Amino acid sequence: MRISIDTGVCIGAGQCALVSPDVFTQDDDGFGTVVPGREDGAGGPLVREAARACPVQAITVAD
Structure with missing residues (x-):
């Protein structure tokens, strides 16, 4: 699965x-980011719930 966060929407x-x-x-400005x-x-069973x-x-979570 691939995870991405639209920083223009967050x-x-x-x-x-x-x-x-x-x-x-969360980054230094408080916006969501994916852990490097x-x-x-x-290792993220709760990704879809998040x-x-x-x-x-x-x-966005894509298989």
């Missing part, structure tokens, strides 16, 4: 990092 709500902290974090090395979703929790649907 509002920095942080739901992704709360739901799946092993895959998502986790772009493939490895995408659903995003209030602006900024997260």
